[in-house]
Amino acid sequence: MxxxxxxxxxxxxxxxxxxxxxxxxxxxxxxxxxxxxxxxxxxxxxxxxxxxxxxxxxxxxxxxxxxxxxxxxxxxxxxxxxxxxxxxxxxxxxxxxxxxxxxxxxxxxxxxxxxxxxxxxxxxxxxKLHEEVLAELRDGLEKIGDLRLFRHTVYHPDDSVCLGPVETIRFDDIDHGIISEAAAFEQKRTVEALGDLPADWGRLYREVVAASFVHCVSFLRGVVGSLPRLTSADMWRPSSSEPPCILARGVYPDHSRVEMTWLWLPSYPAYRESFEAHGTQGSVQLRFPNPYLRNRTASLQVNSADTVARHPGGKQSAFVRELRHFHRAITTGEHPDDALGAREDTAWMQDLVAALALKHGLRAAGEAGRRR
The missing domain is CATH 3.40.50.720 (NAD(P)-binding Rossmann-like Domain)
Structure with a gap:
């Protein structure tokens, strides 16, 4: 027991x-x-x-x-x-x-x-790295020949759309001093990461890239085993009151390409997210569920040279499976190396923001600057 x-x-x-x-x-x-x-x-x-x-x-x-x-x-x-x-x-x-x-x-x-x-x-x-179909995804990658392109796309509506009918409780009694203390700590770390860029760039790094785009980065690293060299980055902001849309491209040593796109679509009908890999003999397509809906799982389709295999998803959500993984880590002593993965993700995300800033005539310093 x-x-x-x-x-x-x-x-x-x-x-x-x-x-x-x-x-x-x-x-x-x-x-x-x-x-x-x-x-x-x-x-x-x-x-x-x-x-x-x-x-x-x-x-x-x-x-x-x-x-x-x-x-x-x-x-x-x-x-x-x-x-x-x-x-x-x-x-x-x-x-x-x-x-x-x-x-x-x-x-x-x-x-x-x-x-x-x-x-x-x-x-x-x-x-997302605990989705039940991940084993089938990795197996599918072995069946589609030489890999040419990875593509991860997020269609992110406003939170009111993401949450849908789900109800949460909240109260207006928080201690704003605690929030200010945490914000000051994060600002200090942002400067260490990127140097003294204008405030908007720090918010982009903290509130969009590190908070949401990170899932694209960490999933690719977890599936492939490493992150690509960043080759280009683009950002466009339809409105000053909205988060920007972000497109990042990269390349692996085997010349396979990567595209990661995070789209802010405030009135889009539903949260949508997909991961694709295309090779010389076929493709894999993974559809993620809305993370704010319970008991939903990712689905996978593998199109190889001679078959089309569909995996509708598992019985347990990724949120449940990651808690089970945490329990096993504690009780068996087989501890994950997630912090090392976070180190790689963080460096890549810093480089992404630095590349975006450079396109606007701003040069990042800090950890990102020392790598450039």
Missing amino acids: SRRISLGVIGLGSIAQIQHLPNLARLDDLFSVKAVADISPRLNEAIADRLPGEVFTSTDWRAVCSHPDVEAVLLLTSGAHEQVTGGTLRAGKHVFSEKPLCLTVEGAERLHTLASRRGLALQVGYM
Whole structure:
């Protein structure tokens, strides 16, 4: 019988309420929530009241990390997670961190070293790499000949479209001082990553590239095993009030090309995301589900020289499977190397923003500048 892991959950916003907390309830043979923390006191109480047993609450994440009944922490706050992840590891707790883990390469390396030295699991929420059809995808890549092109495309509508009928609870009682403290930390790390670029570029890096485009980057790395050399980048902003659309291109040593496109389409009818690979003998096409809908899985089609194979998806969502993976990492000691993957993703995303800035006559410094 599997050992139950006592959890603390930090951050109780949309993704916690829509995916992680319901999935933890389904996996009550593997996990029990003993403590929660959010900067909204009323949200803390509302969520704790829905959970079984006595649940400790606090607006200070440090109180959850130091709680004696907590063995591992799910870090589900918005923004980057370096500061809280580091504090949690130093408190001796295993960590599941939503992405992005860090804004700097150095930060990812430091967290990897810290987790390794303390013998703790550090997993990043790259849920798309836990889709059940991933084995069939990798097998399909072996059947389509010499690879010529990888293409990953995101059609991202406004959050109101993404969320659809899903209801979440929130209260207007947050401590803005805590938000300001976190923002100051992220700004410091942004300067270390990119130098002193104008503020809009820092927001682009943090709020679009590291927060959402990261899924394209991390998925490609996870499937192929490495990231391509960035060859070009483009960005266009139809309105000053909207996030920009982004197109990045790259090339692998075998000359196969990569296109990653992130489109902001505020009134698009539904969230849509696809990954394709095209080779000399066929293609693979993977369709991802809307991440804000529960119990949905990716579907795959493999068109090879002599067959068309369709895989409608598995029985468990990627969100459930990544929690199971976290449990195995803790109980078996087979810890993931996600922080090293985050290091590669972070460097690539820094280079992307630096390339975009250069097209506007701005030269990045910091970690990105030292690599150019």
